[in-house]
């Protein structure tokens with residue numbers, strides 16, 4: 001059996017790639033290892049940054065978004081790729097909304113660190129699970145086949161082999177192949193090798209993401225880059241294991257350790273906060289905030305789940321944190337920065353009653369991977385495209401460079417959705433070119 005375009009992985013990247021390939025006139029088949037597709041996409045908050053969309057109506061542009069992305073990674077990502085992704089971001093969100101009924105809207109009311117303007121888009125439910133639902137609905141509407149319980153075990157330059165749950169194996173030939181099976185966060189050995197600083201951290205992403213794309217791509221001659229890059233997070237509720245939105249920090253909250261002391265600039269970003277939190281006594285920290293921020297938190301489904309699970313602890317006052325809270329108020333009053341470099345002057349003071357959540361750091365997903373160009377073509381070590389091989393999302397090297405601190409909020413789904421579309425379109429076009 002020969003299929004024009006085969007996509008491996010049914011997360012945001014794979015489903016978007018399949019829609020794009022089908023829109024470009026090609027038959028496409030998606031192979032997914034799980035019985036029900038979920039991926040890291042369904043675990044995520046589902047926030048996708050995009051510039052200059054009609055939902056946004058802000059003073060934004062692809063160039064401004066590109067500057068924000070590159071500022072966060074200190075210019076360490078591939079600039080041509082980053083620019084191409086930012087340019088395609090707005091049209092991709094509008095295409096998914098208009099052609100495929102994904103009900104995107106702008107997330108308003110706060111900025112994640114590093115974004116100079118509100119540009120996060122989400123579906124109304126504000127969850128990755130709902131985003132995956134709408135993408136899956138579009139896949140069904142376009143009559144695209146998704147073969148589930150199809151664990152791809154072997155890829156070569158013209159065919160793939162996959163295993164079924166009963167242990168039987170099947171093969172099929174492809175015209176073009178899109179690797180959308182994400183990164184290696186679920187592969188402890190690869191994490192130890194490439195990102196030792198989070199080897200002991202909990203992995204919070206999809207367990208099925210075992211680094212297969214990197215393994216196959218390399219075997220086919222593909223180059224990899226920035227394998228030490230990743231999205232971490234410094235705010236996962238313990239022991240409930242629920243993501244606590246970083247908006248609590250960007251809008252004025254603080255993190256303290258078990259001794260009641262602050263230990264970092266919480267405004268640098270949640271990704272780079274993973275390791276500092278893990279380095280505190282017991283590997284934990286407390287997010288401390290007030291009623292105003294509690295109300296903001298309640299607009300997020302994850303936070304509401306944490307609240308219902310008892311992770312959110314109210315306190316009429318926090319005498320044991322008196323010194324720390326006084327210091328923070330002094331920084332705000334003096335209009336200056338604290339010793340960690342955070343500016344407290346631009347948000348209201350924290351006032352009683354307070355709230356606290358015990359959190360730890362976690363690895364969310366890996367950002368390094370196969371080197372791709374502006375058409376999501378996988379490149380060899382000399383920078384030449386490998387024939388009919390494409391990658392996006394966690395399978396490809398993203399826009400964050402080699403460090404956790406280079407991750408600008410949304411870089412994950414940005415490269416999943418935008419590179420997914422570019423990959424599907426280019427995979428389809430590569431067949432006409434033959």
Ligand SMILES: Cc1cc2nc3c(=O)[nH]c(=O)nc-3n(C[C@H](O)[C@H](O)[C@H](O)COP(=O)(O)OP(=O)(O)OC[C@H]3O[C@@H](n4cnc5c(N)ncnc54)[C@H](O)[C@@H]3O)c2cc1C
Pocket residue numbers: 008009010011012013014031032033034037038039040041042043044045046047048049128150151152153180181182183204205206208209210212231243364365392393394395409410411412413414416
């Ligand atoms: C808690 C959490 C919150 C997050 N929040 C955000 C956010 O708000 N915004 C953002 O931009 N990013 C966020 N991220 C990151 C984001 O989820 C990922 O970057 C994105 O989902 C990657 O999409 P993907 O399609 O590449 O991979 P996935 O969604 O993981 O999909 C990969 C698919 O490939 C399948 N697969 C793997 N190997 C094989 C194989 N051998 N054969 C067949 N199938 C295979 C997997 O089963 C999976 O279904 C978050 C991550 C986490 C963990």
